Amino acid sequence: MALRSNRFDDAARAGWLYYVAGNTQDQIATKLGVSRQSAQRLVSLAVSEGLVRVHIDHPIANCLELANRMREKFGLVFCEIAPTDPGNESTIVGVAEAAAQEIERWLRKPEPQIIAVGTGRTLKAAVELLPRMDCRHHKVISLTGNIAPDGSAAYYNVVFTMSDSVNVRSFPMPLPVIASSPGEREMLHQQAMIIPTLELSRKADVTFVGIGEFGNQAPLFVDGFITEAELEMLSAAGAVGEIVGWSFDADGKLIEGITNDRVASAPIPSRETSLVIAIAKGRKKFACIAGAVRGGLINGLITDEETAEYLLGMEA
Amino acid sequence: MALRSNRFDDAARAGWLYYVAGNTQDQIATKLGVSRQSAQRLVSLAVSEGLVRVHIDHPIANCLELANRMREKFGLVFCEIAPTDPGNESTIVGVAEAAAQEIERWLRKPEPQIIAVGTGRTLKAAVELLPRMDCRHHKVISLTGNIAPDGSAAYYNVVFTMSDSVNVRSFPMPLPVIASSPGEREMLHQQAMIIPTLELSRKADVTFVGIGEFGNQAPLFVDGFITEAELEMLSAAGAVGEIVGWSFDADGKLIEGITNDRVASAPIPSRETSLVIAIAKGRKKFACIAGAVRGGLINGLITDEETAEYLLGMEA
DNA sequence: TCCAAATATGAATAATTGCTCGTGAGCGTA
DNA sequence: TACGCTCACGAGCAATTATTCATATTTGGA
Numbered sequence: 112m113a114l115r116s117n118r119f120d121d122a123a124r125a126g127w128l129y130y131v132a133g134n135t136q137d138q139i140a141t142k143l144g145v146s147r148q149s150a151q152r153l154v155s156l157a158v159s160e161g162l163v164r165v166h167i168d169h170p171i172a173n174c175l176e177l178a179n180r181m182r183e184k185f186g187l188v189f190c191e192i193a194p195t196d197p198g199n200e201s202t203i204v205g206v207a208e209a210a211a212q213e214i215e216r217w218l219r220k221p222e223p224q225i226i227a228v229g230t231g232r233t234l235k236a237a238v239e240l241l242p243r244m245d246c247r248h249h250k251v252i253s254l255t256g257n258i259a260p261d262g263s264a265a266y267y268n269v270v271f272t273m274s275d276s277v278n279v280r281s282f283p284m285p286l287p288v289i290a291s292s293p294g295e296r297e298m299l300h301q302q303a304m305i306i307p308t309l310e311l312s313r314k315a316d317v318t319f320v321g322i323g324e325f326g327n328q329a330p331l332f333v334d335g336f337i338t339e340a341e342l343e344m345l346s347a348a349g350a351v352g353e354i355v356g357w358s359f360d361a362d363g364k365l366i367e368g369i370t371n372d373r374v375a376s377a378p379i380p381s382r383e384t385s386l387v388i389a390i391a392k393g394r395k396k397f398a399c400i401a402g403a404v405r406g407g408l409i410n411g412l413i414t415d416e417e418t419a420e421y422l423l424g425m426e427a
Numbered sequence: 428m429a430l431r432s433n434r435f436d437d438a439a440r441a442g443w444l445y446y447v448a449g450n451t452q453d454q455i456a457t458k459l460g461v462s463r464q465s466a467q468r469l470v471s472l473a474v475s476e477g478l479v480r481v482h483i484d485h486p487i488a489n490c491l492e493l494a495n496r497m498r499e500k501f502g503l504v505f506c507e508i509a510p511t512d513p514g515n516e517s518t519i520v521g522v523a524e525a526a527a528q529e530i531e532r533w534l535r536k537p538e539p540q541i542i543a544v545g546t547g548r549t550l551k552a553a554v555e556l557l558p559r560m561d562c563r564h565h566k567v568i569s570l571t572g573n574i575a576p577d578g579s580a581a582y583y584n585v586v587f588t589m590s591d592s593v594n595v596r597s598f599p600m601p602l603p604v605i606a607s608s609p610g611e612r613e614m615l616h617q618q619a620m621i622i623p624t625l626e627l628s629r630k631a632d633v634t635f636v637g638i639g640e641f642g643n644q645a646p647l648f649v650d651g652f653i654t655e656a657e658l659e660m661l662s663a664a665g666a667v668g669e670i671v672g673w674s675f676d677a678d679g680k681l682i683e684g685i686t687n688d689r690v691a692s693a694p695i696p697s698r699e700t701s702l703v704i705a706i707a708k709g710r711k712k713f714a715c716i717a718g719a720v721r722g723g724l725i726n727g728l729i730t731d732e733e734t735a736e737y738l739l740g741m742e743a
Numbered sequence: 744t745c746c747a748a749a750t751a752t753g754a755a756t757a758a759t760t761g762c763t764c765g766t767g768a769g770c771g772t773a
Numbered sequence: 774t775a776c777g778c779t780c781a782c783g784a785g786c787a788a789t790t791a792t793t794c795a796t797a798t799t800t801g802g803a
Contacts (some may be wrong), residue, residue, distance in 0.1 A: 463753090464752070464753060464754085465751085465752075465753090468751090
């Protein structure tokens with residue numbers, strides 16, 4: 112441990128000398144008394160371990176304008192657009208960074224906040240970008256269960272990742288994501304450990320969720336929360352996307368039955384009294400993001416230029 | 428203007444693609460439709476214009492420990508130590524970054540704050556690092572006059588620099604730094620525009636100041652606020668440093684007379700009721716920083732490892 | 744309209760950075 | 774002790790980035 116933290120210390124120092132003080136790796140090597148290659152490794156370790164945080168302090172005009180038009184067209188309370196990296200469809204680093212920024216903004220508030228979180232790859236990436244901070248006065252509530260179908264801890268659950276860097280009172284949900292029957296879901300929700308968490312989720316000041324798409328890459332299916340048969344039934348019933356397990360159609364209306372009568376997640380908090388911010392981008396998600404905004408399942412959105420342009424281009 | 432902002436927009440986008448999305452400059456050139464050289468220039472423009480902000484999210488153990496020992500030894504309420512770049516004595520980028528961080532922390536507070544600021548190169552560098560933000564609810568007060576001896580605006584005044592990026596209610600002092608006589612100083616302080624500003628400075632929640640050293644590089648002298656004769660008289664009287672024009676000796680006691688009876692700056696706010704943070708580092712400043720902490724002229728300090736080690740090594 | 748100064752561009756080249764790979768030290772195990 | 778494994782190290786080389794310089798192109802005046 113001492114070794115490890117010493118290594119990180121060196122990495123941080125190398126990163127500082129490189130990015131902040133503007134030394135070359137050669138100079139750093141001399142100053143730290145290591146070889147140039149080692150200095151290079153320290154710098155790259157600092158980057159890969161997220162010790163080095165970069166952000167661009169300039170509002171890119173196109174992003175601002177798209178955000179305004181999005182708020183206008185879809186009546187969003189909050190909208191933030193990150194640049195798109197053309198030709199790199201899969202990178203989520205832009206929206207993750209923007210989301211981290213926004214989550215941090217909430218965490219910095221001195222008044223105690225109730226922050227609810229869903230799941231998802233992008234959300235998880237965002238949470239990993241959070242700086243170390245001490246926020247004991249806030250509460251972070253997971254809207255969804257953290258038990259994977261095989262009984263292990265669900266990988267894309269976000270609450271635990273957050274506690275790596277942020278000291279906050281957290282309320283995970285020791286539940287599966289989708290119960291085996293409506294009755295079981297009822298029973299689970301009666302548990303003493305769950306009731307106060309559900310209660311808190313209803314009072315969330317702000318909620319951050321991902322949006323899962325349908326299709327053969329559907330995260331609900333890929334992660335094993337639903338079977339292929341259920342996936343097909345849901346698709347046949349018009350499902351295009353899902354938020355914390357609640358499947359909805361192209362108009363953002365929740366699908367009746369199938370899996371929705373046994374989703375063990377808390378309901379999406381009210382958009383009347385709180386801000387529900389979705390973080391999602393990319394072509395595969397166009398339809399489900401469109402559904403979520405159309406149906407008012409969310410009133411905040413963090414996405415990228417390409418997605419915003421698609422959403423603004425489509426029929427209202 | 429459109430061109431300029433467009434250029435900055437491109438630079439920001441190039442910087443984003445480079446530092447955040449991790450593209451090479453070649454890829455950026457293709458994506459932005461410019462030559463590789465132009466892409467390189469855009470990236471470097473983004474850096475030099477401060478559009479790219481880097482910071483290290485890892486507490487370097489040695490810096491933390493030094494800060495603790497500083498607080499202990501000198502009874503400081505606040506102390507922050509930035510890494511030293513060995514062999515680059517002159518760089519102030521480390522403490523400037525740390526200071527910017529702390530100023531930003533105050534500016535982010537939702538409750539209205541009264542923030543007083545002094546002058547100095549390091550403080551100015553720190554303020555230039557502030558991100559764009561909207562803080563209409565705070566007030567920023569200059570403790571010192573902003574009129575240079577030749578009648579122009581004093582270059583190292585900080586309030587105007589701050590308004591470049593931060594939208595805040597600012598209260599500059601349209602005064603010289605040192606009046607020609609005690610009587611003139613009295614008269615100036617009776618002006619209707621000055622009285623409320625002086626009043627506010629007394630109620631500051633936090634104050635950020637630089638510390639000027641004496642010697643032939645003394646900023647007070649170099650910037651023409653005092654004559655060579657005055658500099659020598661002050662030195663002979665034991666002056667080792669100066670905060671917003673108030674000269675003090677090695678024990679941090681204000682010098683009597685000479686220039687101190689006509690300094691037109693507001694007094695340094697009370698350390699009983701507010702936090703007075705000095706930002707200073709470097710060998711030339713060892714003596715004056717030591718004086719300021721010994722005499723309790725300040726109760727907060729942002730400096731670097733080398734300076735902290737010197738201060739901790741000396742006789743209390 | 745024309746000229747001069749300032750500015751931007753791309754080619755060439757120099758400097759820096761990143762990667763691969765072979766070596767050897769450290770370490771646990773048979 | 775010998776063996777095999779992992780891992781950090783640095784040499785060498787490939788890739789990327791920064792700078793310089795000569796040449797256009799724009800801009801602001803007369």
